Structures are given as structure tokens and as C-alpha cells.
Amino acid sequence: MTDNSVQRRTQPHPSPTRRTIVGAGLGAAAAELLSGCGSPVATGLFGLAPPSDKLTYWNLFSGGDGANMAKMEKVYERSHPSIDLSATTLSWGTPYYTKLALATAGGAPPDVGIVHLSRLDTFVEAGLLTPFPADELTAFGMPATNFTPRAAQKATVDGQLHAIPLDTHPFVMYYNIPVCRKAGLLDADDNLKPIHGPAELTAALLAAKKVTGHYGGVVAVIGDPATNLRYFSTLYYQAGGTYIADAGQKITIDNDKAAQVLTFMRNLTKSGLMPATINDAGVLSLFSTGKAGFLFDGEWDIPTYRATPLNGKFNVVPIPHIFGPKPVAYADSHSFVIPRNSAMDKNRRAMVLTFIKTMLENSLIWAGGGHVPAWTPVRDSAAFKALKPQANYVAAAETAMYDPPAWYSGAGSDFENIIGAAVANSQSGVSSASSAVGQMWSGLRPYADAKAPVG
Template identity: 50%
Template sequence: MSGAMTRRRLLALGGGLALTGGLSACSSPLASGLTGAQPDTADVIFWNLFTGGDGANMVLMENAFRKEHPGVTVEATVLGWGNPYYTKLALATASGTPPDVGISHLSRLPLLAAAGLLEPIENAGVGDLGVTADRFTPAAWKKATVNGTVYAVPLDTHPFVLYYNVDLAKKAGLLDTSGNALKPMKGKAQFVDALKAMKDAGASYGAAMSITADPATAWRYFSMVYSGLAGPVVTDSGTAVDIDADAMEETFAFMQSITGPGLMPKELNGSGANVLFSTGKAGFLFDGEWQIPSYRLVKGLHFNVVPFPALLGPEPVAYADSHALVVPRNPRRSSARTAQAARFIKSLLDHSATWAQGGHVPAWLPVQRSKGFLGQSPQRNYVQAAFDAQYDPVAWYTGAGSDFQNTVGATIIEVLAGRLGPRKAVAAMRADLKRYTTARPPVTMK
């Protein structure tokens, strides 16, 4: 996109972002993005979507920058997670009133980049500060690249991982000589045997996972398993369905081999999964690493976290996403403001050991290899998952909190519940995907 975005195109982009967020209407975030101004009220204006523990850690990192740069002011604004955030970020940028630095999930990057809303990183001044490709987790840097141009600086990788109850695993004979780490396992047979061993050791279930009304988690689980056998389910920038029917049927059959015999509940909400794992009634938990801070608060729970082993296919795969730092395009931004934004980005990277306390793996290798991070457990145990990361397929409709994840995840939930057999589920997934691949994107993706 060059020059000013037309009103028609701007509204089309807003509509596309609303679809990716799965919301029925655009309310105040859209309106304020269209009409609200972003005056230069600080040297660096920063927008993010972090609350809770992540929000607290981000504030610590912001304050570290302020302390190191006492003459530089930072104004940080926290907006609603998901679609409200991305809609306002896109429309504020399109209307010429963006922040200097923003957060984006890398899975959301393709649409923002295709719309011309982001400054290429080579123009953002960070390269002069040593922010270069060789200093990042390769998978995250690759995902930050759209059509050969890097549009984001990865802050982390947050993978879907395998939690386990250490005490139950010890009773089940699943630990190595250290008494804390799982013995190596590979393939679906060994994995299912481990779930059975947990149940035999006294757990009510071998594993637990949030399923009911949690399509995003169902999608993460499916995508991880399926990606061991086949490539993305949509290709050509999201315009073509590319299902490997045999691989997908095998994936669904494997998933039902766990829920069918009762090794994992067929239907379970998030709080139910939390209770089962927290009370030792489930040996394993399938979830994102961002849940680690919550389980640390559970008195008497001795748990560890590792990447999933290879399940289907020869190599392990980790479903993941990444938070990244972007510089929204603003022709009015001065070189001085650009330089301050670059220093702010570099500072957040340098202090990302603080960010890792929320469970995330730093994408910045100097921190990932530092004592500050390697002293954090269990975070150091699943670093490999960041290197084996598999992200959402590239399309304008995929990504964190998207309607795409809700739609395909709902079909996967039916499989886990046993209401849809593997072969019929493949047909249902094909129909789900066709809905998106035939939809008209709000911007050209190629």
C-alpha cells in the first residue's frame, strides 16, 4: 500500500480484522481507531494487549528502559486482547495516528503487512543496534518475514507443551535417573503407554485438556499432531485448501485413541482441566506454557513441563505463536522518534528474561542463552519447542483469537467428544476451510 488508504479500503480492512477476531460487530475500539488521535504525548508511544502476569512483567521491562534512559518518556497503553486490539492498531495506523511501537502475534502479521501498515524492520533503526537475524530463534525470525521482508522483531515463542505430575510419573516408572525428567519417548504407541501408566499409578485420567468451548486449544493440539505428517492445511496465502486426507484421518484416529478408551476426558472445560491436573487426578496436561504461573501457586503440586515428543511422523513438532514488536507505519514520525523507538525495542529484548517469567521462551538468543533465563525452571526445559515451532498457516484469516481457529476447532472438539468419526471429520474440515479460502480478503495477500 502506498500513500493514504482510501476510506473504502480502510473500512474493508476493519471488516477483515473483525472477521479474524470472530466478533459480530465493531464497537468503540473501531470508532476510536477511526476518529481518535494519537498525539506525540511522549517520546515513545507503545501499545500492547497484556494484562495479568504478562502485563506486570511488561511494566517491569518498561520501567527498566525508563531507568536506563532517564531523559526519554514512554507512554504505554493496554488495549483489549484479540480483535479490539488489532482493529484499533490497524485503523489508527491507516488513519495516520499510530503508536511508535506495538505488539503483534506473528500469526497475525500477514494481514498487517499486506495492508502496508507496518514499517519494514530494516527501516526501523534496530539493525544499527545489533538486532539481526542471527540473534533470534530461526523459526520466529522466519515467521516475522512476509514475502522476503521482515516486519517484526520477535520477543518470544509461546508453544503448546506437555505438563506432567512428577510424583505420578515417578510411581508410573516414567522418570529417568534424575528423578525429575521424563524418559525419552517417541511415537504414538509409547505416548499412549505413558498415559496408561499414569492412570495405573493412581490418576483418574492419563491426561487432561481443556476441550469444551475451547476451540483454540483443540486447534493447537490437532495442528501439532497433524503437522508431524503433513504441511499446512491451507496454502497460496490462504486461497487453497491443501489437506492430506490420509494424514488428517490418521490424526483424528490418534486423538480418539486417547479420548475413546477414557485416557483423557472427551469433554472438559478449562476449569475442569485445571482441577484434574492440580489435584493429581490427571498425570499429563496438554496446554500452553502461559499457564505455568498459575500452577506454581498450587500448594503441593510438583510438576514439570517439556516439549511434546514426536507423535505421528519422525520428528517432534510444537504448535506455537510469538509475541513480536512492530513499528506501525507513520510518515510523520521523525528520525529522532524512530531512533527512540528502536532503543525501546532493543531494551525490551535485553530484559526479556523478565518476560520469560510468564513461561515464554525468549526469541532473543543472547537472553535465551543467559544465566538469567537458564536459571528459570521449567522454562529452560522446553526451549527446543521454540526451534520446532509450527505456526498457523499464512492467510489473512488465521492467527491468535481468529474466527478461523474457532471454526476448525469446533470440528476438532466434535472428534474429541466422539461425535464425529475420522473420515467424516476430514470432510467437515474441508468444508470449514473452503469457507475461508473462497472468501474475499480485505487486501491483496500476494
Template identity: 45%
Template sequence: MFSEQDGRLPSATMPTPAQGMTRRHFLERAVALGIGGSAALAALNACATPGSAGASLTFWNLFGGGDGVRMEQMEDNFRKSRPDVQLEAVTLSWGAPYYTKLAMAAAGGRPPDVGVSHMTRVPLYAANNLLDSFDLDELAKVGITEDRFLPDIWKRAQYNGKLYAIPLDTHPFVMYYNVDICAKAGLLNADGTLKPLEGAEAVMDAFKRTRQITNYLGLAVDTQDVTPWRIFYSLYSQLGGEVLSADGRQLTIDNAKAIQALQFMSDLTQKEKVASSTLDYAGAVAAFGSGKAAFHWNGEWEVSTFLPQKNLKFNMVPLPKVFDLNRAQADSHAFIFPHQIQVDPAQRKAALEFIAFMLKDSLTWAQGGHIPAYLPITDSTEYKQLQPQSNYADAAAHAVVDPIAWFSGSASELETQAGSAFQSLLAGQFTPQQALDQFTGAINKLLKITPPF
């Protein structure tokens, strides 16, 4: 996600309340973070409300659905293990509402003790002085050290040589497959696992063979939202392509590689018709869940949807290597310290102990599909026996995250613009070149905007 030896984002200074943090400053920061003015004002007013007195550890997150259930279970486990620490956990709406309030709380000097962030958001927040860095010595005291994480994910947690995030997981784009349909198509090994699918021809052939069995789809995939970006970025990265320069200021699209990736996407819905051009997210999940498609491309988090379905026999693997490299679009959830004007040593110590506990309890988190970042968990026998979740654990080492820029990251303008361009491609309204032209045109417009920070 981000390594800061080359200074990809300009440093920024943020006026603290002691320096006169005005409503105008708040709104300027809101623009820098892609937040609407009305939302920023609402968050500012919320942050100005006095908090309750007394010592307690506050934790903000954005987890709903199955993730929310598992996070609450982990929070309860912490409370049982540490009755001396009063944990107040707050769940806010996913996406812009969460990041709005988090940014305004940190800027206004009333942040939670611990927060959660997508790692793709960390560089921007660190650049705007909205995060406190972690003390490596203090982390080591609670068992959090570099050697207990994959090198790349630890590197992405840094900005300007300091650690600003503690990775909780990796959540990659993966492939689900219907065991019964794939067996009928002759795609399984003797042990019932999927035979390796490598190369565009082999992958497309598997989709075509299974479509003949389902009489509907070989691949169920969302073509309406941001999923088209995840497909493109995975395939384009498999060709070794990059979207932006290291400093996030120049478009570096390799046209030939981008067209190759987009042509494969177009073939899925137009030439070969193994996927539908009209399925939205819910429709794609439903099509796979009901046995109308043999394969499903999505984030691994939908494992929670499919496991309770008794009539569905499925398994999961990393996204196939359609082109040259093992790559799949991904992001990570991570724990952060929103910036505090004054740090209470006892509070900070409790916060570190809380984060350490959550990492060590992340086998619970893994049940929802996310790959734990803490290696003592992913290396454990218990995790390896967790099926089908552990079957795609290798995807964490091949994750490719969204390029770093002020308009990029999870739930960002980059993903929105890409989704719009590539939806039209999948719908047959654009050629690969037209889709690429719309995407690059939108990104070039964003690049011409001077980053407000």
C-alpha cells in the same frame, strides 16, 4: 510463519488520509481484517480523538494476567534506565478488540510508536500497508541483528523481502507432567526427569498407566475451545501434513494423515478414555493443578499458574513426538511499527532503543513461560538455570505456526472453525472422517470468499 519469496498474499494499496481515507474505506479494511462493523466504527471514532501534545513514546500491547505483570515490570525497567524518554504504555483487550483498534489507528494515521502483534498476524497487516518495515542498519546500531535469532523465526518476521516484526518470544504447545505420579508409574529417569516418550503407543501407554494411579485422568486437556486445533495441528504437522498451499488459496489437506491424527485424538477421550471429553480450559488447568491428572497439554504460559502451588511438583518438556517429526503448534509475540504517515526520526530512534531494551530484558519475560527469541538470553547461564522454563527451550526450533491466509492466525476464523469440528470429535459426536469433512468444508467456504484487500 511466513516467508514472502513466493508472494503468499496479494499486495494491497491503502488510501492514506491524504488521499481521502473515508469511513467507508475504514469499514472495508475492517472486513478485510475480520473485524465487525460496529467494532470498526468504535475504533475509528477512538482514533479520531486528538492525542495529547508533547513528545512521548507510546506502546500498545495486549498482555493481561501474568504476562501483563511482567510486561509492566519490563516497562518500568526501561523507564529507570531511560528517564529522558517518556514511555506511555497502553494495554488493550486481547484478541479482536486489540487488533481492531491497532488496524484502525494505523489506517487513520494515529498509531502508537510501537505495538505488539502475534507473528501470524503480521503478513496480513503488512499486505494492507498497516505496518512500517524495519531498517536493518538502524537495528544493528541497537544490537538487533539476524544472527541473534533462530533462522526460522527471523524468516517469519519478513514480508516481501522486508522485515516487519522483531520477535520477542515463541510460545509453543508443550507438555506438563506431575513428578510424583510419573514416579509411581515408573516413567522417570534416575535424575527425576521424564523418560523420553516417542511414538503413539508409548505416549498412550504413559497416559493409561498414570490414569490407573490418579483414578481419574492420564491427560488433562481442554476439549472445548481452540485447544483441539492446537492438538490437531501439532499431530498433523508431526506427520508432515500441510493445511493450505503456500499462497494461502488452496486446501492441501492430506486426508490419510489428517485421519491418523484425528484418530489418535478420538482415542484419547473415547477408546482409551485417558482424557475427558467435557473439560474446558479452566477445568483442564484445575485438574492438573490438583493432581487429578499426570499430564497436561497446553501453552507454556500456564507455568505461572502452577509454580505458586506448593503441593504440586511438576516439570515441563516439549510436546512428545507422537508421530514422525518433532513439531508443536506455536506462535510468537513480536514488536511492530504501526504505519505512520510521517516518521519523526527522534521518535523512531527512541522506539528502536525501547525494543532493544525489551529484548535484552526478556529474561524477565521468560519467567512467565515464553521462550525468548533473543538468543543472547536463551544461551545465557541465567536462562538455563530458570526451571522448568528452560527445559522446553528446544521447542522454539520445532515450532509450526498456523498457515498464512486472510482468515488465519491467532484468534482467527480458521481456529474457530477447527475448534468447532474437532470439539465434536473429542465429544464422540463425530468420527474422524466427519470431523475432517466439517473442517475442510468450512475452510473451503472461506477460500471461496474473495479477500477484501
């Protein structure tokens, strides 16, 4: 804060101790540099190449995903004992992307990192990533045909693959098996009978509500803009709606379709089929105690519900086809990227590609967290097909729709917060459908009008 001297009583002229402070600072900095030969500090300051047997990997996985990723890293370390894998987990969302982008721009990126495909375009436009030429991928046994087509397509920017997809993680529908059985919504094998269109979904929720005595279904409304965005986007994309075009410079929201979807969602909360003001903790409590028959959420929460008494009594399927001509699932994908790096040479790149390949081959471990592997040899394997409920919603990965590309969109972005907040206002009844649509427009307007920082 301040280094104001407080010794006035003994000395008429306060003696600034700035020199000693600077001296001490220099000493500390020098000590750090000396002890850190080959450290990121030395790499960053002097452009020194990191030791050739060290592989740095940044990701943003904590919780169940973090544990699964650590298991996969263990597998890699066991099969490549001579390589020192240094994996760093940073805070999810914007803090992670800020660090990854600035580290790359500053010339000290990790050798390999994780990027959500919804964030990929901005990274490519900023020139922060290196592409994967098709022949290189083939040489390392990872041809583009071995990936879920939608994910590979989203990973392709300017005609070149810039990311290697690890998974697709769609927004899905959970259902409570005993509740739905009692409500007559299941077939002989305890699988949910197909639901199609708004009327059938409403009827199913009503039937479930009669059984639970509380709610038919539940979705987080308060304090979780991302879930609001995913829920709305699933139905809005089904209806054929779009948000933005021209890399975010133009807003293309279809007011009628958006209002139609918001009205449908609001009717579910207004009629009491679903709670109108509920946060994540409330959602967990309601669905895990059988007070709601259905849950709309990401598949990554499967491990969370496995840890509740509901374990073994719920199943997961894609969100039903409610609007439009064909089913659509809102999803995102985790993917591996190689940041632009002057210290990257052929050998290092080969090491990174081998690492990625090992991760993909072991992505059955990753699927344990609920995700659909993007690597088709694993996804089509008997072992994955036996993995329930994950195998139920492979179709959602095939019909996945992502956040539209823009410098302000993608996982955890301002775009998600703006749309999500408007949807929450509509669902909780604070705003009418049309005024929520207006909030989307006015929220996105400053971003669309601003001169894009990249692209």
C-alpha cells in the same frame, strides 16, 4: 435511542429539542478538543505530531504476562527518565488487532505495538507496517542473527524483517512428577524418559492413569477452540499435514493424515485415558489435584499452576515426537512492530528501536511467564539456562510451526475457531474423525472462496 417528545398534553405541536442536543454535542466535542491539545484526538483530527518525548505502546497482555510487561516497562522508564512511556493494554485477540489495524489505517497508530507472528503477514499485506532494514537493526545492536532462527524466519515477509520477535511460546506437555515417578516413567534425575510414537504415549498415559485412578492426561476440549487447534496442529504438522496455501485461497488439508491424527486423539478420550468433555476450569482442577498425570497446554499457564498446590511438583517438556520423521512444536511468537505512521521521523524511530532493544535485553523477566526469549543473548545466558522448566523446551522454539498465513488466520482468528471446533467435536465423540475433517473443509470454504480483503 429516540428523541420522541412526550409533551403532547401541554403542546399541540411537539417541539423538537434537536438543536439543543446538537448544540450540546458540539460544545462537548469542542471542550474535548481544547483540553486535548497533543492528545490522540488532536493527533488524529489535525495530523499534529505527538510531543517528541512521548512514546505510545500498545499491547494485549493481561494477567501474569501483563504484570511481567509492566515490570519491563518500569525498567525502561528508569533508564530513560526523560521519555514519557504511555503503554496501553487492549483486550486480547481480535478486538486488539481490529483496533491496531484501524488506528493505523486511520493515521493515528501507536509508535510501537505487539503483534503475534501468526498475524503478521496480513498486517504486512495491508501495508500497515514498516519494515526493519538489516543495516538499521545492526546499527541499533539487533542483528537478525541474534534471534531464534524460526522466529526471525517467520517475522520475515517479502524478504524483509517486519517484526522484532520477543519470544516463542510453544504448546507443550506438563507432567506431574510424583505421579510419573510412581508410574515408572522418570529416570534417576526425575526427568521424563523419552516418549516416541503413538504407542509409547498411549502406554505412558495408561501407566499414569493407573497411579492417579482417574485419568492419564488431560487437555481442554469444551469451550476452548484454540487449545484444540494447538493440540491437533502439533501432531498434524508432525505428520506432515498442511491446512491452506496461496495466502488462504486454497485449502490443502490432507484428509488421511488429519483423520489419522484425529482418530489417535479420539482413542485417548474414548478409552478413558483422557476426559472427553472438559473445559478449562475442569482441566485446572484435574491436573492441579493430581487426578491426571499429563497435561497438554501452552507454557503460558506455568504461572497458573505455580499458584496451585502442584507448585514444585510438575515439570514441562516439548510435546513428544508422535508422528512423522521429525519433531515439530506448534507455537506462536509475540513481536514488536512499528506501524506505518506519517508522524514517525528518524528521531522517533530511534527512540522506538531503543525501547525495543531495552525490552529484548530484559526478556528474562518475560521468560518468567513461561516464554522462550527470542533474543539469543538472553536465551543462551546462564541465567535463562538455570530457569526451569523454561529451559527444558527451548528445542520446541527451534522446531516451531505457526498458523499458516491468510487474512482469516492467526492468533484468536476465525481459522483457529473453525479448526478448533471441528477437533473438539471429534475429541468429544460428537463427530467421527472423517466428519470432523469435513467440518474443517466446509468451515474454511467460504473464507477460501471469498475475495481476500488484503494481498
